[in-house]
Amino acid sequence: MLGSLWLIPTACLAGAVLNLLLGALKAPKTVVTVVGVGSVGAATLATYVALWEYLQQPYSEMIERYFTWISAGAITVNASFQLDPLSAVMLAFVTVVGFLIHIYSIGYMHSESDAGYARYFAYLNLFMFAMLLLVLGSNLPVLFVGWEGVGLCSYLLIGYYYEQAWCAAAGSKAFIVNRIGDLGFLLAIFATFAVFGSAEFGEIFSAAAGHPEQYAGAATLIALLLFVGAIGKSAQIPLYVWLPDAMAGPTPVSALIHAATMVTAGVYIVARCNVFFRLSPTAMVVVALIGGATALFAATIGLAQNDIKKVLAYSTVSQLGYMFLAAGVGAFTIAIFHVVTHSFFKACLFLGSGSVIHANSGEQDMTRMGGLRRFMPTTYWTFLAATLAIAGIPIFAGFFSKDEILARTFAAGATDLNGFGDVYRVLWYLAVGGALLTAFYMFRAVYMTFHGPFRGGEEAEQHLHESPRSMTVPLIILGALSIVGGFIGFPGQLFHKTGWNVIENFLHPVILPLGEAHGAAAAAEDAVHAVSLGTEWLLVGISVAVAVFGWLIARRFYADDGAFALPRALAARLPMAYKLLFNKYWIDEIYVALIIKPVHRSAIFLWRIVDELLIDTLFVNGAAFTVELTGDVLRFIQTGNVRNYALAVAAAALALAAFLW
Amino acid sequence: MTPADMVPVPYTWVLALSAFLFAIGVVGVLLRRNGIAIFLSLEIMLNSANLAFAAFAYRFAGRHATVAAALDGQIFIFFVIAVAAAEAAVGLALFIVLHRLKDSIDVDRANILRW
Numbered sequence: 001m002l003g004s005l006w007l008i009p010t011a012c013l014a015g016a017v018l019n020l021l022l023g024a025l026k027a028p029k030t031v032v033t034v035v036g037v038g039s040v041g042a043a044t045l046a047t048y049v050a051l052w053e054y055l056q057q058p059y060s061e062m063i064e065r066y067f068t069w070i071s072a073g074a075i076t077v078n079a080s081f082q083l084d085p086l087s088a089v090m091l092a093f094v095t096v097v098g099f100l101i102h103i104y105s106i107g108y109m110h111s112e113s114d115a116g117y118a119r120y121f122a123y124l125n126l127f128m129f130a131m132l133l134l135v136l137g138s139n140l141p142v143l144f145v146g147w148e149g150v151g152l153c154s155y156l157l158i159g160y161y162y163e164q165a166w167c168a169a170a171g172s173k174a175f176i177v178n179r180i181g182d183l184g185f186l187l188a189i190f191a192t193f194a195v196f197g198s199a200e201f202g203e204i205f206s207a208a209a210g211h212p213e214q215y216a217g218a219a220t221l222i223a224l225l226l227f228v229g230a231i232g233k234s235a236q237i238p239l240y241v242w243l244p245d246a247m248a249g250p251t252p253v254s255a256l257i258h259a260a261t262m263v264t265a266g267v268y269i270v271a272r273c274n275v276f277f278r279l280s281p282t283a284m285v286v287v288a289l290i291g292g293a294t295a296l297f298a299a300t301i302g303l304a305q306n307d308i309k310k311v312l313a314y315s316t317v318s319q320l321g322y323m324f325l326a327a328g329v330g331a332f333t334i335a336i337f338h339v340v341t342h343s344f345f346k347a348c349l350f351l352g353s354g355s356v357i358h359a360n361s362g363e364q365d366m367t368r369m370g371g372l373r374r375f376m377p378t379t380y381w382t383f384l385a386a387t388l389a390i391a392g393i394p395i396f397a398g399f400f401s402k403d404e405i406l407a408r409t410f411a412a413g414a415t416d417l418n419g420f421g422d423v424y425r426v427l428w429y430l431a432v433g434g435a436l437l438t439a440f441y442m443f444r445a446v447y448m449t450f451h452g453p454f455r456g457g458e459e460a461e462q463h464l465h466e467s468p469r470s471m472t473v474p475l476i477i478l479g480a481l482s483i484v485g486g487f488i489g490f491p492g493q494l495f496h497k498t499g500w501n502v503i504e505n506f507l508h509p510v511i512l513p514l515g516e517a518h519g520a521a522a523a524a525e526d527a528v529h530a531v532s533l534g535t536e537w538l539l540v541g542i543s544v545a546v547a548v549f550g551w552l553i554a555r556r557f558y559a560d561d562g563a564f565a566l567p568r569a570l571a572a573r574l575p576m577a578y579k580l581l582f583n584k585y586w587i588d589e590i591y592v593a594l595i596i597k598p599v600h601r602s603a604i605f606l607w608r609i610v611d612e613l614l615i616d617t618l619f620v621n622g623a624a625f626t627v628e629l630t631g632d633v634l635r636f637i638q639t640g641n642v643r644n645y646a647l648a649v650a651a652a653a654l655a656l657a658a659f660l661w
Numbered sequence: 662m663t664p665a666d667m668v669p670v671p672y673t674w675v676l677a678l679s680a681f682l683f684a685i686g687v688v689g690v691l692l693r694r695n696g697i698a699i700f701l702s703l704e705i706m707l708n709s710a711n712l713a714f715a716a717f718a719y720r721f722a723g724r725h726a727t728v729a730a731a732l733d734g735q736i737f738i739f740f741v742i743a744v745a746a747a748e749a750a751v752g753l754a755l756f757i758v759l760h761r762l763k764d765s766i767d768v769d770r771a772n773i774l775r776w
Contacts, residue, residue, distance in 0.1 A: 640775030642768040646690050 002053045005064050005081045008046045008091075009132035015039025015125035023118030029110070036121030037102045040128050044095040051088055060084075061202060063138050070141065075193055082138030082201060086336065086510045089503065090135040090268060093340050094261050097347050098128050100474035101256040104351050107470035108252050108358060120160060120250065127153035131261050135268070140189045140199035143269070147185065147233065150262045151178045157257060158249040170248035177242040181232015185269075188225035191218065205275045209512040216279050223276040223283035226269055227290075234266025234320045237294045241588055243317055247309040251354030254309060259316050259350050260343035267323040267339050271332040275512050278330065281418035288328020292409075292427035292434075295321030299437035303444075304571075304581035307364045308353045311445050315390065316346055318434060325431055326405040329412035329424060333507040337489040338401035340503070344485045345389035345398055348478035349442075352383035355467040355475065356449055363456060366448040367564075373450040375464040378472045380450045382479030387446050389482040391439035392547040400486035403543045406431055407491075410539055411531045432546055439550025447558035494536060675716035682709035696756045696766035700749070707745045711738045 018035045054062065062083040070077040083091075102124060109120055130149025137143035151174075159171030189199060195218040196204045208215045230236070235243035246258045257263070270277060270287065277283050298317035305311045319342050326335035357364055359376055373380035389396035392403060406428065411417075413425035454461050466472065492500030499505065531539075557567045571578040580586075682705055689702025718734030756766045763770050 638775050640772035642771065643691060643694070650687055650691060 002050055002062060002083070003064065005050060005062075005083060005136060006066060008043050008050070008095075009129045009136065011039050011043040011046065012125045012129035012132060016122045016129060019118050019122035019125060023115050023122060026114055027118065029114060029117050032114075032118045032121050033106055036125055037099075037106065039125055040095070040099050040102045043128065043132065044099045047091050047095045050083065051092060054083055054088060063202065074197060077139060077141045077199065079142060080138045080200075081136040081142075083136070084510060085507050086268075086272060087135050089336055089340060089507065091132070093343050094128075094131055094135060097260045097343050097478070098131070098256060100477055101252050101260075101347065101351070104255075104354070104471050104474040105250075105252045107468040108354055109250065110468075116160075120157075123153055123156045123160070124253070124256070127157070127257060127262070131265075134265055138201055140192055140201075143272075144185065144189060147229070147265060147269075148182065150257070150265060151175065151182070151233070154178075154246065154257050154262055157253040158246045160249050160253065164248075167248040170242075170245040174242040174246050177239050178232045181229045181239055184225045184228025184232070186229075188222050188229065191222050191225060195222070201272065205273075205512055208275050208279060209514050212279055212514050219276040219279035220282055223273065223280050224286065226273055226276070227283065227287055230266030230270055230324070231290065232266075234263050234324070235317050236266070236290050236321060236324060237297060240294060240298065240317045241591060244310055244313040244584075247307075247313050251309065251350060251357060254313070255347045255350030255354065258313070259346040263316065263320055264323070264339045264343065267320065267327065267335050270324065270327045271336050271510070274327075274332045274510070275514070277327065277332075278511075278514060281420065284328050284330065284418060285420045285423055286328075287324050288409075288412075288427055289423065291321045291324025291326075291328050292430045293321070294318065295325060295434040296430045296437070297321075299434045299441065300581055301584045302441040303437060304578060305441075306367050306448075308356065308366050308369075308445060308449060309350075309364055311366075311441060312346070312349055312353060315349075315438065315442065318438060319346065319390070322402060322405050322431065322434070325409060325427060329408045329417065329427075331405065331408040332511060333504045334401065334404045334408055334489075336507060337503050338398075338405060340488070341389065341397035341401045341482075341485050344478055345386040345396075345482040348382055348386035348475060348482050349390065351471070351475050351478065352379050352386065355379040355471055356383075358467055358471070359464050360456060360460060361463055363460070366445060368456045368460075369449045369454070370452040370456075371450070371454040372464065376466040378466060378475060382472075382475040382482075383450070384446060385479040386482045387442045389486070391442050391551060392435055392543055393551070394544055395483070395486070397482050397484070397486035399544075399547075400489045400491060402435060403540055404489065404491060406435065406543050407531070407536060407539045410535075414531055414535075432542065435543060436546045436550045439547045440554045443551045443554035444558050447554060448564075451559055491540075494533065494540070672716045672720040675719075676713060679709045679713040679716065682706075682712065694767045694769050696752075696759065696768050699768065700752055700756075704745060704749070707741055711741050714738050714741070 015035055015038070018039075019032055022032050022035065063080055064082075065078045065080040067079050068076060069079040102121075105120065105124065109117055112120065127150060130146045130153055132146070134143055134146025134150060137146055155171045155175040157171075158174050159168045161167040162171075192199045192204060195215070196207055198204060208219055232239045243258060243263065247254055249258075277287065295318050298314045298321060302311050302314035302318065305314060319338070323335045323338050323342070326332070326338060355376065356369065356372060356379060359372070359379075360369060363369070385396070389398040392399045409424060409428045409431055413421050413428050415421070417424055454464070467475075489503045490500045492498050557570075558564065583589075686702045686704075686706030686709060689705065690699050693699050693702060714734040714737050718732070721734070759771055760766050
């Protein structure tokens, strides 16, 4: 497969095109399923063959050039793909998670109309194509095509139930908010061309890493612009508002696009361009600050949400914050490690919530659920496994990655990384607080959904059932990955066995060594080794204690108590705080008042005053009116009297003669 | 008086006569209301121009060796006469139509094409 990587995304594109045609032909669901799932299955198979071949050879960056895409003056952009450890890791989990979610969709979407089913799979296949393009692209423009492609598919799939106005609006919101970030990304591409004359990853990174002093300023600019794009795509403060609304789409879409893959594209681009970020202490601290703040902020909102998908959405925003925090303290490999484990357990959680919603005939409010573990044991156990993973309970996947992020943040504070030690120390407290809240709100969701008595009424209780095999099998696989997936990043350094940390060692070559001159950035490399082994074990203990503590509070508050007496009492004691969290800090309303309303008003001003009054009335109709008025006055010169005309001609001739004299 | 005794008229006198005739024509066109009279005035103007052509042809005949230069002005006169004849035909037809409509060829009464 090496040498024809293009087959991988093309298989998905072919599936998308075929499914669009099948939808137009009103083909039966079986055919659509074969094409939709088969194409992604083929892509997955091709990916793993390619990865297996890739691992057989010594480390290298495989670059495959297909054709010249853009050639303008000194700038040449090739359509080319790149296989290196980073894209290999991304490929490995994107295809598997994508394939599992395609299988899950067969069961979840079976009650849709034939045309709707085909449309759904066409969009989902198109998404896989764009995501693979994003991961494989060997330069910024190719990556950008994938970046915009996943945004388009996100929009299409959020608005899948477009008959409902609020779903269509949620799709538009996601698209427009992402557009703000994309502007930053585009400017970053332009800046890269301006500074390096190329956007090929290999060329720009080796140039920047080779001459750190020369490119430090440009790196800060490019890194910050790229991060603006990442903020939009990965739903960080202040552009996170689209992600909770994106839950309007079908649940497998939330799992695939808005939890496991697309939203991690921002983390991917930061890790991919780690050279620029490491050259710029400012960019690093900005990334860490935004990530850390988002991690805690979104977690607090998650505390008071009753919609199961909203809880997971805010949880995703919060976890993405952890990934950026990791990147911001220089632990890019850990960020990618968390992307991978997160894709396992968050996809599992979303698919589990989809299974719950499916059983509850579309009900998403957890206060109208409860006791579901009796009815759907498979969903319960997989959901629980994923919850243990996200909460950071030892041996589960999320424990390894999240613990590593906390440790590296602590190390950054302890070693005074880039002179921003105080910032990183504060961020460590935020991150630990976020971990506590994560454990709490996730176990709250588990207890509200699966424990206690069923609160949805007798009639709904009759309909409760375990989901079909096509949905439970992906759940079991993802649940298993949530349990064991973390061992690819086993923190071997705790046992003096660094070789055990497979993913860190595999990804390490992607972190290019910088030139000698840059001491500050080089310090980030060694930050993790600057903390003693005892301290590291203490940090592990703290993160486990925090997770267990959050679990215990949730248990005390929500387990086996259908009335929620304790949390209600707490909410009554702190009405302001509860309202603040329940209404998500009124951020959407603040954005409406501060941004959307003024924009709307200025649009109305441009419409009514500038367009209608100034241009239409004054310029267009005004010109015509002036001509008409002039004509009205001048026509009185036409007396109809021949001798007047003759006099005018004679006088003019005389005047001409006098002039020429 | 034999031709040898005759003193040639200076061409400037002829030009002065031409200008005088032209002025008469202009005044006639401006002041007369009768269409035919205006037409006559117009013919006077055209013929004053012809006279000027003839004067210049006579004047330049002595200076230039070529026959063509002397003939230029005289040929032009024939053109003007031809055009004037054609114009007279059209003009007279116009006045006949005007007379049918208004029972008069007073040009001041032909004023319906105005605001």
